[in-house]
Amino acid sequence: MxxxxxxxxxxxxxxxxxxxxxxxxxxxxxxxxxxxxxxxxxxxxxxxxxxxxxxxxxxxxxxxxxxxxxxxxxxxxxxxxxxxxxxxxxxxxxxxxxxxxxxxxxxxxxxxxxxxxxxxxxxxxxxxxxxxxxxxxxxxxxxxxxxxxxxxxxxxxxxxxxxxxxxxxxxxxxxxxxxxxxxxxxxxxxxxxxxxxxxxxxxxHGMHSISFKMQGALSAEAAAAMESALPGIIVARNVTFAGFEGGATPREIIRLSSETPANSVDMTAQGKIAAAMTKAGINNPDAWKAAGLEYPGDxxxxxxxxxxxxxxxxxxxxxxxxxxxxxxxxxxxxxxxxxxxxxxxxxxxxxxxxxxxxxxxxxxxxxxxxxx
Incomplete structure (x- = not known):
């Protein structure tokens, strides 16, 4: 010892x-x-x-x-x-x-x-x-x-x-x-x-976060279409944060930025976007299309x-x-x-x-x- x-x-x-x-x-x-x-x-x-x-x-x-x-x-x-x-x-x-x-x-x-x-x-x-x-x-x-x-x-x-x-x-x-x-x-x-x-x-999961950039501005009509297609989803434009508090009924918030990715490093974030959306259980093809992603299928x-x-x-x-x-x-x-x-x-x-x-x-x- x-x-x-x-x-x-x-x-x-x-x-x-x-x-x-x-x-x-x-x-x-x-x-x-x-x-x-x-x-x-x-x-x-x-x-x-x-x-x-x-x-x-x-x-x-x-x-x-x-x-x-x-x-x-x-x-x-x-x-x-x-x-x-x-x-x-x-x-x-x-x-x-x-x-x-x-x-x-x-x-x-x-x-x-x-x-x-x-x-x-x-x-x-x-x-x-x-x-x-x-x-x-x-x-x-x-x-x-x-x-x-x-x-x-x-x-x-x-x-x-x-x-x-x-x-x-x-x-x-x-x-x-x-x-x-x-x-x-x-x-x-x-x-x-x-x-x-x-x-x-x-x-x-107590919190789902989705944050990403997409090419082109998201129109008010597109945001309204996403909200109507996804019950419980709130879509906000030109902000890069999303989430919902655990313990309550999940209300997923998708906030989209209209900024164009400046370089290839930003473009690789698409994989993270897809992972976050998959984890959040978002399986409506319209939401994936609005995010600039190909829907992987149900x-x-x-x-x-x-x-x-x-x-x-x-x-x-x-x-x-x-x-x-x-x-x-x-x-x-x-x-x-x-x-x-x-x-x-x-x-x-x-x-x-x-x-x-x-x-x-x-x-x-x-x-x-x-x-x-």
Whole structure:
């Protein structure tokens, strides 16, 4: 321990890192109790069959099924849900780290089937523990083994206006047909969800910002046409800012500038415009045309019928979702027994290891401050 303290002293970080370590130990301790609470909640919630499940917090095991699937952006596998993320290796000060630059998540309505019945699942705001279908790094460095970037990856990066000058890491998670799932959530009355082929954003965003330049002035008639074609959209001319506050009913504001791009650098911002409009869910071709962009097409056009929709109740009375009074909502590709086992050893490791880390770091601090 003394040698470690001397090493810290020689590196000029004799107080910073032990203090950080002590805080990390405290965090691990409390996070361990949170995981223990989750474990007890799962153990205390009886598993239910869909046919006999009562309203409220339930545990259900079943196979994912549904009338529609969509292709995942990277793997293109038919799925009900996907989350695709991209990180870029960036230099921050004296060190480098992975910085998340894209996080895209969509789903089409799907059900759980346990042979006694089917229940519609609304995966929004769920804590996901599902299979990772894709994980890869790409770099243009001399020693990289992944220089060639697949077309699906290039398309995803271009849609989010991400440069490939630096090293890129891509991950994709999917829920596919016939995946066995364990769900802890609230069985509640349907708040108005209806099954359709249109993909729905799974992650909620508190603010959408769209800022861009376009060639030529936007006439009052064009702005009025866009507003009439896009309910809830406000179009303002000659201003370059847009957004809406989270928590309220989204009202998207598109503000257009009539300034002509001065150079090719400004022209490359078109990719960012398209990414922002895609993220905001603007799928009216008139809005894309007014922004000087080519409409990429409706995402629902890529949705295919996995099973005949006539076999499903497209307007079910109940939905398995995140509850207002029972906020626990967990979807896992592991069985209930495996989830409990993982929570048990992780919580024990954090509850016992956290204080140990804190004590060691406090001891190092005491050595550095000559308290011992």
């Amino acid at each position: 003394l040698l470690f303290a001397l090493y810290l002293s020689s590196s000029g970080q004799e107080l910073l890192w032990p203090a950080v370590g002590a805080c990390v130990g405290v965090y691990l301790f409390f996070h361990g109790f949170q995981m223990l609470q989750r474990k007890r909640l799962i153990l205390n919630t009886p598993s239910s069959k869909i046919r006999s499940a009562a309203m409220g917090l339930v545990e259900i095991n079943g196979l994912a099924t549904g009338p529609y699937t969509m292709p995942a952006p990277i793997t293109t596998v038919p799925c009900y849900y996907y989350r695709t993320m991209a990180w870029r290796w960036e230099r921050r000060g004296k060190s480098s780290e992975w910085v998340k630059v894209a996080d895209e998540s969509l789903h089409v309505p799907f059900y759980l089937d346990d042979n006694t019945g089917r229940v519609l699942v609304d995966p929004r705001d769920a804590e996901m523990d599902i299979h990772r279908d894709f994980h890869e790094e790409y770099s243009h460095s001399l020693f990289s083994t992944h220089i060639e970037v697949p077309a699906t990856v290039s398309g995803f990066l271009a849609r989010h206006a991400i440069s490939t000058d630096n090293k890129i890491k891509i991950e994709e998670y999917c829920i596919k047909p016939k995946n066995a799932l364990f769900v802890l959530g609230t069985l509640a009355e349907n708040p108005g969800l209806r099954v359709s082929a249109t993909p729905v954003p799974t992650a909620s 995402q629902s056009a890529n949705v295919s019928a996995a099973t005949s929709p006539a076999e499903f109740d497209l307007n079910p009375k109940t939905v398995l979702m995140k509850g207002a009074h029972d906020p626990a909502f967990f979807i896992s590709w592991h069985s209930q027994k495996d989830v409990v086992r993982a929570l048990a050893w992780k919580s024990a490791l954090m509850i016992w290891g956290g204080p140990l880390v804190t004590l060691v770091c406090v001891y190092i601090l005491a050595l550095q401050l000559d308290w011992l």
